[in-house]
Amino acid sequence: MKKFIPLLNILFTIVLIGACLNARAYSAEEKTLYERIGGKPVLTIVVSETVDEVIANPKTKRSFADTKISTLKASITNQFCVITGGDCIYEGESMKKSHADLKISTAEFELLVQALRDALNRHVNTREKNELLKLLAPMKHDVVTN
Ligand code: HEM
16 A cells, blocks of 8 residues: 555646646636736727827828817727726717717728737737727727718
8 A cells, every 4th residue: 555655646746736727727718808908007008009099190090180089098998998898887978979970981990990909919919809809890880980
């Protein structure tokens, strides 16, 4: 029996390591997209860089002329927080209502998405980037009216 004890010890250690790895995998799986992105600090930077790019680009800046940029950034950040599963409150208008009079074209929409993709590439992983872009894609229908 004595000679089996080291063997049992090794077996026990292997099972324990396996259980730990499994538990880690599960907890990673349960994290919300918001958590995996890095929460509000990362969303704030991503949104800020995206908006800075579209208000600087001559091809997209047109519709932002009468908009208070700091308020817009805060509102979009809250919206992203909510749709990714964060504990925020979005108090802005619906996508249809807030873009109704802006006559946004498909080209403008795609340039904004490209600016967002570039910002996400700088701050989040590919999987999280794709998940967020996928959540936003259906909004095109309400944003593009031209
Ligand atoms: C999926 C794409 C988009 C999302 C998720 C989005 C999201 C938002 C949000 C959350 C707001 C604030 C609404 C509020 O606070 O009531 C907003 C406003 C606005 N968006 Fe977008 N937007 C998108 C595409 C675009 C595009 C392509 C443009 C133009 C190139 C644009 C231009 C604006 C402007 C100018 C406002 C402010 C309107 C105002 O001052 O009342 N958006 N957007």
